[in-house]
Amino acid sequence: MLRKALVGLVAGATLVAPAFAQTVDELIGKANEARGGLDKMKAVQSVRITGKMTMGPGLEAPVTIEMKRPRNARMEFSIQGMTGVQAYDGQQAWGISPGGSQKAEPLPPEMAKDLENQADIDGPLVDYKAKGHQVELVGKEKVEGTDAWKLKVTLKSGDVQHILLDADSYLEIKNESKRMVRGSELEVESSIGDYKEAGGVLWPHSIQSGAKGRPEKQVLSFDKVEVNPTIDDGRFKMPAPKPAEAPKPD
Numbered sequence: 001m002l003r004k005a006l007v008g009l010v011a012g013a014t015l016v017a018p019a020f021a022q023t024v025d026e027l028i029g030k031a032n033e034a035r036g037g038l039d040k041m042k043a044v045q046s047v048r049i050t051g052k053m054t055m056g057p058g059l060e061a062p063v064t065i066e067m068k069r070p071r072n073a074r075m076e077f078s079i080q081g082m083t084g085v086q087a088y089d090g091q092q093a094w095g096i097s098p099g100g101s102q103k104a105e106p107l108p109p110e111m112a113k114d115l116e117n118q119a120d121i122d123g124p125l126v127d128y129k130a131k132g133h134q135v136e137l138v139g140k141e142k143v144e145g146t147d148a149w150k151l152k153v154t155l156k157s158g159d160v161q162h163i164l165l166d167a168d169s170y171l172e173i174k175n176e177s178k179r180m181v182r183g184s185e186l187e188v189e190s191s192i193g194d195y196k197e198a199g200g201v202l203w204p205h206s207i208q209s210g211a212k213g214r215p216e217k218q219v220l221s222f223d224k225v226e227v228n229p230t231i232d233d234g235r236f237k238m239p240a241p242k243p244a245e246a247p248k249p250d
Contacts, residue, residue, distance in 0.1 A: 024137050027149055028125045030170040040200040041122055045069050048229045049203070051222035053077055063220065072236040073119035087236050088115045094238035104239045114179055117159060123172075124153050125163065132156030140167065143174050144191075171195055171202065176212070187212040199227025 032038050046068040053063045063077040074087040077098070084098035086107065093112035096104050107115065117124075120131075128135050138150040147167035154160050164174040175190045194206040203225045210217035 022137070022149065024135050024151065027137065027151065027165060027170070028128070028135070031125060031165055031172070034170040034202070036197070036201040038126070041126065043228075044121065044199060044201060045228050046231050047121065047203075048226040048231065049222050050224045050226075051205070051220060054219040054221070056216070066231050066235060067119065067121045068231050068233070068236070069121055071116070071119040072231075072233070073115060074236050086111070086115060087238070088112070088119045089233075089236040089238070090119070092238055103241065106238070110179065113157065113159070117155060117157065124155060124161070125151070128153070138162070146173065148173060172204075196225070198225035201227070 032041065035041060047066070049065040051063055053061045055061070059079075061077045061079045063075065066072075066074045066076075071090040072088065074085065076083060076085050078084070079098045082098035082102075083096065085094075085096040085104070087094055093107040093115045094104050095107050095111070096102060106112070124131070124133050125135065133156055134154040136152045136154075138152050140147055141150055141164070142148070143164055143166075148164040149167055149170075151163045151165070152160065153163055159177070161175060161177040163172055164176075165171065166173045172192050175192060177188050178185055179188055188209060189212050190207055190209040192204045192207050194204060195202040196205050197203075203222075205222040205225075207220040208217050209220075
């Protein structure tokens with residue numbers, strides 16, 4: 001559920017791409033094999049991931065992420081005994097603020113678009129052409145001293161992200177994106193790692209995200225990944241508002 005990107009060097013990539021021994025489709029194929037192969041990845045119909053979200057010194061929140069095909073996603077977290085939710089049922093994105101009225105409400109357009117992009121259980125590289133995405137090979141760059149292949153992914157929605165694959169393991173180790181936050185465009189980068197196997201597929205167990213150039217980071221650390229748990233479709237749908245209570249007689 002969880003990745004995004006920004007700076008595109010399309011002209012430069014076009015000029016140097018022929019010099020690369022790897023092609024986009026070859027890199028994506030190796031990335032899929034690195035995680036366990038397309039057959040095992042597509043056998044995953046649902047997933048439940050549990051762990052904690054660290055948002056600063058002394059501020060931790062238990063978190064549960066659920067995803068289900070075709071495009072359902074839900075993240076639930078608890079802060080000081082209050083529950084927050086962000087969910088998408090394939091059509092509507094909604095949320096419950098832990099510090100608000102505890103009523104389910106539609107998410108703002110920028111948050112809804114972000115959640116919709118993340119609801120793809122396979123990620124944007126799998127079957128990217130059928131999904132209407134475009135992928136370009138930008139080149140190689142260093143990620144904390146590690147060589148990585150950089151792919152520019154233009155989603156069908158028009159959003160752009162860069163996915164960086166470890167040049168040895170071909171696993172995704174970094175993701176970059178732009179997103180709108182309270183009306184302002186923010187450059188976000190995520191470091192991805194600690195891959196572990198569940199259901200024959202490798203899943204990252206650590207995701208560290210934050211605004212580019214800023215020290216503050218949000219860290220997701222996962223303890224457990226359940227593959228193909230039973231998840232009711234109703235988990236992803238926005239609850240209907242509760243009827244107003246009738247006034248009590250005097």
